[in-house]
Amino acid sequence: MKLSFTLNGTLVRADADPDMRAVDLLRELNALDVKEGCGTGECGACSILVDGVHKLSCLLLAAQLDGRELTTAAGLGGQAAPHPIQRAFAEHGAVQCGFCTPGMTIAAAALLAQNPDPTRLDVRRALSGNLCRCTGYVKIVDAVRAAARELADAPAETPAGEADA
Amino acid sequence: MNVLFPRHLKQLFKALAEPGARILAGGTDLLVRLRSKPDGPDGPGTLVSLDRLAALRGVTEEGAGHEPSGGLHRILRLGAACTHAELLAHPLVRARLPMLAQALADLGSPPIRNMGTLGGNICTASPAGDTLPPLLVLGAEVELASATKTRLLPLEQFLLGPGRTALQPGEVLTAVRVPVPALHTRQHFEKVGRRDALAVAVVSLAALVRLGHGGKIAEARLAWGSVAPTVWRCPEAEAALVGRRLSLTALAEAATLVRTQVQPISDVRASADYRREVAGNLLLRLAMLE
Numbered sequence: 001m002k003l004s005f006t007l008n009g010t011l012v013r014a015d016a017d018p019d020m021r022a023v024d025l026l027r028e029l030n031a032l033d034v035k036e037g038c039g040t041g042e043c044g045a046c047s048i049l050v051d052g053v054h055k056l057s058c059l060l061l062a063a064q065l066d067g068r069e070l071t072t073a074a075g076l077g078g079q080a081a082p083h084p085i086q087r088a089f090a091e092h093g094a095v096q097c098g099f100c101t102p103g104m105t106i107a108a109a110a111l112l113a114q115n116p117d118p119t120r121l122d123v124r125r126a127l128s129g130n131l132c133r134c135t136g137y138v139k140i141v142d143a144v145r146a147a148a149r150e151l152a153d154a155p156a157e158t159p160a161g162e163a164d165a
Numbered sequence: 166m167n168v169l170f171p172r173h174l175k176q177l178f179k180a181l182a183e184p185g186a187r188i189l190a191g192g193t194d195l196l197v198r199l200r201s202k203p204d205g206p207d208g209p210g211t212l213v214s215l216d217r218l219a220a221l222r223g224v225t226e227e228g229a230g231h232e233p234s235g236g237l238h239r240i241l242r243l244g245a246a247c248t249h250a251e252l253l254a255h256p257l258v259r260a261r262l263p264m265l266a267q268a269l270a271d272l273g274s275p276p277i278r279n280m281g282t283l284g285g286n287i288c289t290a291s292p293a294g295d296t297l298p299p300l301l302v303l304g305a306e307v308e309l310a311s312a313t314k315t316r317l318l319p320l321e322q323f324l325l326g327p328g329r330t331a332l333q334p335g336e337v338l339t340a341v342r343v344p345v346p347a348l349h350t351r352q353h354f355e356k357v358g359r360r361d362a363l364a365v366a367v368v369s370l371a372a373l374v375r376l377g378h379g380g381k382i383a384e385a386r387l388a389w390g391s392v393a394p395t396v397w398r399c400p401e402a403e404a405a406l407v408g409r410r411l412s413l414t415a416l417a418e419a420a421t422l423v424r425t426q427v428q429p430i431s432d433v434r435a436s437a438d439y440r441r442e443v444a445g446n447l448l449l450r451l452a453m454l455e
Binding site: 001018019021039040041042044047053054055056058059060061063064107110125126128129130 | 166167168170189191192193196197199200212214216273274275276277279280361362363
């Protein structure tokens with residue numbers, strides 16, 4: 001099946017078998033930040049944003065991505081320009097083996113888009129579909145709360161040319 | 166395997182006529198089953214995705230039919246392809262059906278709620294389906310459509326057993342029609358799982374209690390999840406509560422009846438004895454509603 005979708009801001013065209021899963025296509029397209037843990041929707045490692053909504057790429061067919069706008073962890077930011085969530089994870093020691101981290105940051109981004117000032121319980125609930133088997137969750141919750149504070153303090157972005165509009 | 170994406174109902178019914186056609190809603194159960202047993206009864210064949218079909222979404226309040234008693238009779242019509250998250254965020258669902266909202270909040274995890282649909286939860290017909298006990302005590306009906314006709318069926322007649330429903334080939338569950346409970350009706354849902362989130366229910370209880378004169382119970386509808394092949398009712402306990410207040414004494418007596426009647430099984434999540442004990446205990450919480 002011929003598909004086209006936006007992956008982290010770039011238009012992608014791909015050919016996928018009808019039974020191919022989204023996670024497999026994305027990894028084939030070198031989006032290796034999308035991890036497969038359980039493959040049954042329980043661990044959250046394959047989390048992506050589909051049109052801004054937190055979904056699991058192991059429970060989506062590649063064909064379902066057609067025409068959609070996808071964001072993976074790499075689309076939030078990278079080494080040169082990390083997203084405040086990613087920086088906070090590094091600074092708070094919220095990463096150990098790192099396998100769950102891309103999914104955790106996607107879940108955190110989905111939360112902060114809806115709730116810019118979450119309580120610890122809000123964060124725990126929002127991340128309840130993402131499992132970490134190394135660090136435990138305290139530092140992860142710390143990191144998400146710190147990222148929320150940083151985002152709240154940051155001046156609103158004004159894209160060039162729109163200031164006078 | 167083939168996948169089709171109908172965009173309106175006419176295309177949907179045409180797609181459902183394909184050999185081995187299966188409806189793919191949120192995919193949170195079906196895709197897992199297809200992968201674990203590719204040669205099983207679920208696959209291969211044609212998957213008919215509801216992704217691009219707006220007709221099965223949306224929540225509307227219909228109403229103004231009059232009950233025989235003269236009361237205003239309103240219905241909340243929930244599109245079968247609404248995701249759990251969409252329903253949970255909907256003001257009408259939160260205001261009119263708080264027990265369903267509670268069940269949706271306890272169901273799965275945020276990404277599962279963003280993907281899974283109400284219709285999927287019903288058609289999967291799991292003994293542990295979180296929306297089933299609330300919908301049953303609310304008196305929900307399912308709206309089933311085929312290319313030639315639409316029929317309504319009470320939910321309890323639709324659920325036949327674990328993974329079995331009255332859905333016919335060529336039919337789709339289009340919506341769930343839920344009567345809005347009358348004033349002075351208390352709604353309650355509680356689920357016990359191995360953890361707070363992303364847990365399959367060990368036992369759940371949905372209760373709809375209508376209070377009459379002097380706070381006495383005029384009607385009690387109770388339904389348990391995960392203690393029987395489908396949602397389980399206990400008419401003996403319901404009858405024992407009528408005419409009583411929502412006191413711990415009355416509830417404890419009804420809980421004893423529940424523990425006598427219920428016949429749960431032991432599995433990886435809990436023993437039958439534990440389930441029997443908790444099925445009774447959950448009833449005691451209703452004392453908080455008085």
